[in-house]
Amino acid sequence: MVLAETSKNNSLIPRKGLSPLFFSSSKALPSSSPSSPPSSPTVSSPSHTFSEFMMEENIENAESIITKWDVNPSSWTQVTCLFHQDRKEAREYLKCVRDLRRSMHFLVSQKSASDKLVLAQKLMQMAMKRLEKEFYQILSSNRKQLDPESVSSLSSDGSGSFDDEHELVSEDEAELKKAGESITEVERVSALVMSDLKAIAQCMTSSGYAKECVKIYKLFRKSIVDRGLYLFGIERFKSSQINKMHWEALEHTIKNWLNAVKIAVRTLFTGEKILCDHVFAASETIREACFAEITMEGAINLFRFPELIANSKKEPERIFWLLELHEAISELWPEIETIFNSALTSAIKLQALSSLHKAGDSVSAILSNFRSSIQKDSSKTLVAGGGIHPLTRSAMSYISSLADYGRVLSDIVADHPPPGNSPSSESCFENPTSIDGPTSAGSVHLAWLILVLLCKLDRKAELYKDVSLRYLFLANNLQFIIDQVHTTNLKYLLGDEWVSMHTKKIKQYALRYESMAWNKVFSSVPEGTSSVLSPEAVKDCFRRFNAAFDEAYMKQTLWIVPDGKLRDELKVSIARKLVPAYREFYETQLVALSGEKNLEVLVRIAPDDLGNYLSDLFHGTPFSSKSLSSSSHSQGCLPRLHILNS
Known part of the structure; x- marks a missing residue:
């Protein structure tokens, strides 16, 4: 039905509504006029006679040019493209087809038994075959000019130079003017080719041959x-x-x-x-x-x-x-x-x-599976020395990569918010939505994923028997997470407030670690001992200090702090609390042991050497018994930490 549509502007009469002589697509033509009796004769006015003469003259003019380009008798016309051979004659050809159609309309309404109508029908069929051929030849011989890249650079304006109710625009430059003044040669040719195709299509469509025209176009362009x-x-x-x-x-x-x-x-x-x-x-x-x-x-x-x-x-x-x-x-x-x-x-x-929604649903499902895999991780293997857990590395690598898709991730998870019953514990942090700046759904979702990981790490820490090592483990892993945030797009999604909030948490972990790991050492050194104690009291203090320090040192040389800055901050904090108090005790009470035999066994560590021992910590290497047995004057002592001289 669509393909048989006719132009409303041209008031074309549908094929089925006319005599078979007019729109029959059969090559065979009837040998006589229709059997229905002609209408009663009327007296023609002079204007009517003139119109009839003009219509018959149009048919005679059309016969001259249409038969010249008939596709059947001449091999020359079969291989020659009218629109390529002579563009002026091509325009005349289309004009004569238009005039022929008007003449046929007139004869059907005024003189349906005219022999001229039979001739006009034959000419119309010949013209449509010619235009079909021209249409196909233009399409096939101008592939480059009609490739999508060339066409897409031209205007999509549907108006053209062919107007069925007015004279044809003889200058094809009208199409070029619409295409722009600074077009390339390829675009110029493309515009002319498109103009020719449009003129032929409009001519065939208005003549009732839309089906034939569209069939050629669809097959070729598809x-x-x-x-x-x-x-x-x-x-x-x-x-x-x-x-x-x-x-x-x-x-x-x-x-x-x-x-x-x-x-x-x-x-x-x-x-x-x-x-x-x-x-x-x-x-x-x-x-x-x-x-x-x-x-x-x-x-x-x-x-x-x-x-x-x-x-x-x-x-x-x-x-x-x-x-x-x-x-x-x-x-x-x-x-x-x-x-x-x-x-x-x-x-x-x-x-x-559908693909857009399915891709979004699949992303949401994978995110849900990822979150569940963190929550369900049941490995009980302890990381030596409280270092970075493999789950932390893998999860943060994944989350950091997700941050590269912040905008599209926000679009997807806006309809798939994280569950309100996410696992929580005292070690987990504040609501992840409390991040600075404009909060996107993607930012919140990634913050929730990190929260899930932190809660799981809190439970992993409980596997360590040494409570101080638990806090060192948590500090290490949180520091790793913050480093990942700093060095990826997570920084822009989570914001400075999120980083600051979690950095404070690291300091809390560090203080708890320090208190539990070194409290016994700190308490073994008497405070405010301005007066000299008895020799036995001084000996007891040194013994307790040696025992506590040996225990802490032997354990913590095996512990690890991968982040250099955090490692130095821990050592500085320990040294500031330990070295001044020990130095004061050492310098005021050592006099009580003057004359004591084997003094180097009792007083094994001088204040200046504490830094050497602290420098051994958090590298994950076994302690050296030689280090602890060496005297304060041993040549094997390590260089002092410069941070202790402050």
Whole structure:
């Protein structure tokens, strides 16, 4: 029905409403006039006689030029393109077809039994065959000029130089003027070719031959679109093929699609839309139906790919490709809506929208699985020395990578907020939504994932029997998390307030570690001993100090603090509390032991050497018995920490 539509502007009478002599598509013509009796004769006015004469003259003029270019008798006309051979004569040809059609209308209404009507019908059929041939030749011989890139650079304005109610514009420059003054040679030729196609299509459509014209156009241009998608590497996949594909092959296929979809939308489909709208400017219905049939199959297959990926395995690493696919369609969505804006192409938009939603659902499902995998991690292996837990490394690597997709992640998780019953404990932090700056859904979601990890680490810390080591473990892992935030896009998503809040938490952990790990050593040194104690009391103090320091030292040389800054801060804090108090005790009470035999065994550590011992800590290396047995005057002592001299 669409293909038989006629131009409203030209008041064309449908084929079925006329005599078979007028619009019959059969090559055989009736040998006599219709059997129905002619209408009663009327007395013709002079103006009517003149009009009849003019219509018959139009037919005679049309016969001259149409028979000249008849595709049947002359081999020369079969191989020669009228629009390429003589553009002026091509315009005359279209004008004579228009005049012929007007004459036929007149004769049907005023003199339906005229022999001239039979001749006019034969001429019209000859003209339509010629125009069919011209239409195909222009399409096939101007592939380069009609490629989507060339066409998409021209105006999509549907108006043209061919007007069925007025004289043809003899200057084709009218099309060029619309295309712009600074067009290239390729664009100039493209504009002329498009003008020719439009003129032929409008002539055939207004003459009742839209079906024949559209059939040629659809077959030819659909092959162009399908080949373009094929050259882009777009294949037809099934879900089973995607699931069986090796990761490297799938990764290559997804990368190729991401590149292809942008070109397909912005060049291939856009160019095809412009061309179709221009060629069939006279009929909105025809151009919408034509464009839909040309692009439907290829476009649906193109936009179906993300949905196939989304429906495949929910492996954690696939989330990044799903985010890329979602982002690609989101960015192109305004253009997709503009290009496929008719009811006939709504299936294409629905497919693109379905892929968008499926990709988002799949991302949300993978995020949920990731969160659950952290919560359900049941490994009880202790990290030596309270270092960085493997779960911390893997989870933060994943979360940091997610931060690179902050905008698209926000779009997706806005409809999938984290659960309100996320695990919490006293060691977990404040609500992650309390971050500075404009808070996005993606920022909140990533903060919740880090919160889940911190809560799990809090439980992992309980596996250490030494309470002070628990706090050192928590400080180490939180420091690692903050370092990851600082060096990735997480910094911009979570903000400075989040970093500051968690940095304070590290200091709390450090103070708790220090209090529990060194309190016995600190308490072994008497405070405020201005008067000299008895020799026995001094000996007892040195023994208690030696025992406490030996115990702390032997354990903590095996402990580790990977972050250099945190390691130095811990050592400085310990030294500031220990060295001054020990020095005061040492310098005021050592006099009580003057004359004591084996003094170097009792007083093994001089105040200046404490820094040497503290420098051994937090490297995860076994302690050296030689270090503790050496005297304060041993040449084997390590250089003092410069931080202790302050």
